[in-house]
Amino acid sequence: MDSKKYVKDYVIVEDYDPVRKKLITKAVYNGKYFGFVHADEIGKVKGLYLSVSALIFLSYAGILFVNAPCTHIWYTMVPLAFLMLPLIFMAASALRLIRAGEKMTREHRDKVTDRYRTVTLIQTILSGIALLGHVVYSILTGDTGRDILYYILTILIFAASFLLFYKRELLATEELPAETPAVLLEEESSEQ
Numbered sequence: 001m002d003s004k005k006y007v008k009d010y011v012i013v014e015d016y017d018p019v020r021k022k023l024i025t026k027a028v029y030n031g032k033y034f035g036f037v038h039a040d041e042i043g044k045v046k047g048l049y050l051s052v053s054a055l056i057f058l059s060y061a062g063i064l065f066v067n068a069p070c071t072h073i074w075y076t077m078v079p080l081a082f083l084m085l086p087l088i089f090m091a092a093s094a095l096r097l098i099r100a101g102e103k104m105t106r107e108h109r110d111k112v113t114d115r116y117r118t119v120t121l122i123q124t125i126l127s128g129i130a131l132l133g134h135v136v137y138s139i140l141t142g143d144t145g146r147d148i149l150y151y152i153l154t155i156l157i158f159a160a161s162f163l164l165f166y167k168r169e170l171l172a173t174e175e176l177p178a179e180t181p182a183v184l185l186e187e188e189s190s191e192q
Helices: 004-009 039-065 074-082 084-099 106-141 145-166 182-191
Strands: 010-017 022-029 034-036 173-175
Touching: 004 010, 004 106, 034 039, 039 084, 039 145, 074 084, 074 106, 084 106, 106 145
Parallel strands: none
Antiparallel strands: 010 022, 034 173
16 A cells, blocks of 8 residues: 555554464455456556557667767757656556556556556657657758667657557556455355
8 A cells, every 4th residue: 555545545553463363454355356458468468568668668768878968958858858767657657557457456557557658658759759849950960870879769659659548448447346345245155
């Protein structure tokens, strides 16, 4: 539980630990559970999202190592510098997507689906601004070979981010029906 937003999804339970011989207080999830709408294809969806996310990370790393002359101009590099924050959040969402099962808590669902949607939109906007800056730079000064490599990597980031944002409905979730405890089922069957 990371924030107060999800505090109502938990109840505090006290339980006796026979090993330590004392009461233990812990938070137990009591909220609604969610599952992917496309649960039958979730393996493919995870593969798509994780591979395209890896492509974005590798392209960004390539930009950092390319030392192109255009990276010394503020209007080409500043948007990509700000791109670091969405990439960090994308990495966190990718890890949560890997661990996502058939049943997710509300917090887990939000940090996979909502965060992926937001960061891919921000990445698309920032990489698009960097592309426009590079076009202005190319018109004003011309390109070297390293500038062209920078340009290609920025296009890859833009296209991959746009693809993930465009395919955002693949991560759609739905509320799962509430589970009936087994004790209640046994009591109902004994009454009949």
